[in-house]
Amino acid sequence: MAVLPPNTSEADFNNALQAFAAAVGDEWVFSSDEDLKPFRDHYSPVPLEEDELLASAAVAPANVEEVQAVVKVANQYLIPLYPISTGKNFAYGGPAPNVRGSVVLDLKRMDRIIEVNEERNFALVEPGVSYMDLYTYIQERGLKVWLDCPDPGWGSPVGNTLDRGIGYTLGFYRDHNAAQYGLEAVLANGDVIRTGMGALPGSDTWQEYKYGFGPDPAGMFSQGNYGIVTKMGIRLMPQPAHYRNGLVTVPLREDLGPLVNSINYLNDLNMIGDPWYGSPLRALLDNADFRAAATRRGGGIAEELNRFAREANLHSWQVELQFYGSERTTEANWEYAQEVISDRIPGARFTAGESLAIPLTPEQLHETTGPYSSNMRRNITQGVPGLGIWKNLGRTQSLPDTWAQGHLGLFAVLPRSAESIFEAQQVFADTMADLNLDGGINALSLGVNWYQYAFLFSAGFSTGGGNADNSPAGKKKIADGLKALLVVAGEHGWGEYRAAPYFQDAVSEQYSFNDYSLRRFNETIKDAVDPNGILAPGRGGIWPGKSRG
Amino acid sequence: MRIGRITSILFLSVWFNQMAWGQDDNRIAHGKRVFERYCTLCHGEGLGADGAPMLPGTHAIYIKYRGEVPPLLQHRSDVNIELVKTVVRNGLASMPPFRQTEVTDSDLEAIVAWFDSVADE
Incomplete structure (x- = not known):
């Protein structure tokens, strides 16, 4: 064994391993170097080997009683446990712990789908159930409920929710922690609690009224360390009858303000799904003059960027809208969206996208030749788990011997306004230039609206093989740069919504x-x-x- | 007496063979199920998402070997248990490693048995 738990002798650790084995069975305790390799964060941002967050062992209980037994042993030997669900939260730590030498509590074997209710639209699952498992279960039974999946979709609803992951359908469902409805947790003293109506014996509303009576501690288990979640209820979206999308473009840089306000209005009336912002001017970034204007220190100048747009006959901003409902209600919502935006923005253009009965056929799921070039990823808008995001990773035809492995970056929480976007463009771009980092931020960068009520503004870097500088020095430069960016962002009131263990203290500090x-x-x-x-x-x-x- | 003993031995031999065949079939079917649960999201057949011509793992193999090796793992003749264990437990390039709690060594052997059965078809 290469690593011991903090402040633990080898003799005590060996005794603890024997006690863990007595609790879960010999075959479900892993402590050899070989066994522990898959418990590393394959996309670790940690620059130096001696700092890598390695586990000393892993223990895999099969049920709540075994979790309680493991907790008892950990208390006896004062060994830190690091619970994981499916361990697929890569780039945010994966299965690797916060503290080097922790014992990973691997909950993958607890993989029961306890209930999927298509009349009342919820599921109750254990932590080892993956999005793919739940999707397959629903499809095999022909149930008329949808998941809201992250991308990549190889993780678990429980794990993703506990890290406040997001998705891409309607606002309520996109916020996975909001769609959490009741959980069960084993506490550090071995006690088992159920939140909300789960605390009332005989209640059949655990997944329908999440609060019960008194304080609701469920939120404390997200990005927290107060217990080990062993069951979770999640709200499921009833399968809609129809899907429709459309593209909106607006001509001027200053039109972003009324565009964002219009989308906020439609979004908060729950008339649209995840809106995807972009800029048609990205097509000009290969032009050196335009690139200079878009990366100008101090931020983009509206007059100058508008001139480039006019000369290229391009609009400055775009947003893709999606609608779920019936054929008639989605058509009415698309018409109303056009009305709302036209009233606020002269010169706005509208292009109808596709209008499809749900469920989409496999051909429709793969169809990419719509009426306009789309930024949307079709599977995730339909609640189908997949690895679509991998189109940005892995090998490419043009660079067959290299690959991007993952991303490492910031996702700062910003107000949903054009002013905040313009300010963040300038602050992030200038700070990164000062740090000699290229995080791809310029005067066209926009927030994502995965969370219904806030923008997330990202600055990201590739990690892994290929062109990425994966040397300790290269990784350290990025890691140090991101920590410096966190401080600058914090000075502007922008904090991270989520972070890998290596950055969690720095984020918390803001x-x-x-x-x-x-x-x-x-x-x-x-x-x-x-x-x-x-x-x-x-x-x-x-x-x-x-x-x- | 002797005929009876021979008959018994023949019967047992056929029974054991059938058991072995049954076990092989079960193992192959198990291997296919595990592969479908954990691997096909990336290494399956068919189109990838959003215009990708193949699923990510299938496409990566296709690109890496410039189409000279079948991109589907079950169609390759050089994929043995040692290779599968090495890649699955260590990860490779963008592919992360998988733990024993997801796929056991026995699962991996069953997957390779399924590969072999496909290659024999």
Whole structure:
């Protein structure tokens, strides 16, 4: 074994491994170097080998009772546990722990789909169930409910929800933590709790009224370390009858303001699915003069960029809209969207996309020759898990001997306004130029609206083989740069929504209101419910008392 | 007595053979099921998402070997258990490793048995 848990002797660790084996069975305790290889973060951003977040062992219980037994052993030997669901949260840590030497609590064997209810539109699953498992279950039974999947869709609803993952259909479902409806967790003292109506014996509304009575602690298990989630309810979208999309373009740079406001209006009336913003001017980035204007220090100048747009006969911004409902309601919503936008933006153009009965045929799912070039990825708009995002990774025909492995970047939470976008373009681009990093930010960069009520503004880097500088020095430059960017973003009131363990303390550091009163509150709870600090210490920037000094 | 013993031996031999055949069939079917659960999202047949000509893993193999090797793993003759274990447990390029809790070594052997059965067809 290459790594020991912190402050644990080899003799104690060996005793703990034997106790874990007694709890879950010999074959489900992994401690050899060979066995632990797949518990590394394959896309790790950590620059130096000695800092890599390696597990000392992994333990895989099959049920709640075995989880409780593992927790008891961890308390006895004061060994940190790091729970994972399917361990596919790559680039955000994957199956690797926050603390080097932790024992990974691998919940993959707990893979029961306990219920899928197509009349009341919910599912109740264990952590080892993947999106693909749940999708297959629904398809095989012909159930008329949809998932809202992340992309890539190889992870689990429980794990993705607990890291506040997102999807691409209607607003409520896109926010996976919002669509979480009731969970069961094993606490550090071995107690099992159910949130909301799950706490009321005999209740049949656990997945329908998430609050129960009194405080609802379910949110504390997301990006937190207060317990091990062993069951979770998720709301499912009833399968709509029809899907329609359309493209909107607006001519001027300053039209972004009324465009965003129009989309906010439609979005918050739940009339549209995930809106995908873009800029037709990206087609001009190969032009050196335009590129200079788009990457100008201090931000883009509207007059100058409008002139390029006019000369190229291109509009400045676009947004793709999608509609779910019946054929008639989607048509009416598309017409109403045109009315709302036309009233606010002279010169807006509208191109109807496709109008398709659901479920789409395999041919329709793969169809890419719509009325306009689309940024949307068809599978994810239809709740079909896949690896469509891999079109941006892996090998390409033009570079067959190289590959991009993953991404490493920021996703800062911004207000849904053009002003915030223009400010973020300038701040991120100038800061990255100062750091000699190319994160691809320019005067055309936009937020994504995965969360219904906020933009996420990203600056990303490729990691992995090929052209990416994967040397320790190259990775360190990016990692250090991202930490510097986090600070600059925080000074503007922009924080990260999610981060790999390597960055979680730096992200947490930005949430400093009233001398870190929120973090102190979280730490107080941590110390009360996990006095030995055995559950995922450091996750979400929350450290137990013994680690805070 | 002797005829009876020979008959018994013949019967047992046929029975064991049938058991073995049955076990092989089960193993192959299990291998196919595991492959479909964990591998086809990337290494399956058919079109990839959003205009990609193949699924990502299939396409990567096609690109890497410039089409000179069948891009579907089950159609390749050089994929043995050692290669499968090495790649699955260590990952390769963009492909992350898979843990024993997802696919056991026995599952991997069953997958290779399914590969072999496809190659024999």
